[in-house]
Amino acid sequence: MNVEIFAFCEAADLSGTTEGKLSLNGIFDRISTRIMPYRHENFLLAIRIRFDPIESGYHEYRIDLVDADGRLLEPSRIGTFPRNCWSEAAFLVSNVFIPFRGIVFPQPGDYEARMAVNGHLSACAPLQLKTYPEISRL
Numbered sequence: 001m002n003v004e005i006f007a008f009c010e011a012a013d014l015s016g017t018t019e020g021k022l023s024l025n026g027i028f029d030r031i032s033t034r035i036m037p038y039r040h041e042n043f044l045l046a047i048r049i050r051f052d053p054i055e056s057g058y059h060e061y062r063i064d065l066v067d068a069d070g071r072l073l074e075p076s077r078i079g080t081f082p083r084n085c086w087s088e089a090a091f092l093v094s095n096v097f098i099p100f101r102g103i104v105f106p107q108p109g110d111y112e113a114r115m116a117v118n119g120h121l122s123a124c125a126p127l128q129l130k131t132y133p134e135i136s137r138l
Contacts, residue, residue, distance in 0.1 A: 001055055003091075005048035005113060006123035012046045012097050022048060022095050028125070030128045032078045038129060045098040045113050045125065049081060061117050063098055068110045073103060105129050 012028030024046050031038065045063065063077040081094045105111065111127040 001048045001052070001059070001117065001122070003047070003115070003123040004050055005046055006125050007012070007046050008113070008114070008125055008127055009044050010042075012044050014095055022046075029126055030130065031105075032130050032132050034132060036108065036131060037104050039102060039104045040100070041102060043100050043103075046099070047094075047096040047101065047115065047123075049062050049094050049096075049117075049122075051094070059117050060119075061115055061122075062092070064101045064114045064116075065100065065103065066112055066114060067106075073105070074100075 005022070005024070007024065007027050008029060009024045010028070012025070013023045015021040015023065027046075028043075031040065052061070059081040061079055061081060065073045067073065078097050079096070081096070107130050108131045111129060113125040113127070114121060115123040
């Protein structure tokens with residue numbers, strides 16, 4: 001198993017072609033705001049994971065969005081990655097989009113998305129939230 005992409009983004013899409021091309025828009029790891037707490041209306045966690053034939057079966061995942069102290073910002077997201085052992089492909093790629101809507105970040109600092117697959121930490125994506133001062137207008 002190899003996690004190829006694990007990133008925050010504004011939008012993601014799988015093309016309608018048989019190739020299953022993945023397009024990501026607005027990849028980010030930093031948010032700047034003047035207002036705290038900060039509410040982000042809509043973003044995604046894009047995941048692309050590759051399985052080898054020996055890894056057949058279903059693989060359970062858990063996604064946590066946490067603050068610097070490891071506290072959850074919302075309940076864990078739980079799901080499965082299927083790996084079809086009867087596929088003729090040498091490998092299988094799973095693309096998953098985890099939507100986050102209305103997430104409130106209570107204070108500036110470091111946050112992180114963590115993914116565990118079959119109970120083992122497999123990927124992390126850092127997210128830094130910063131405030132900036134109001135610009136005075138002369």
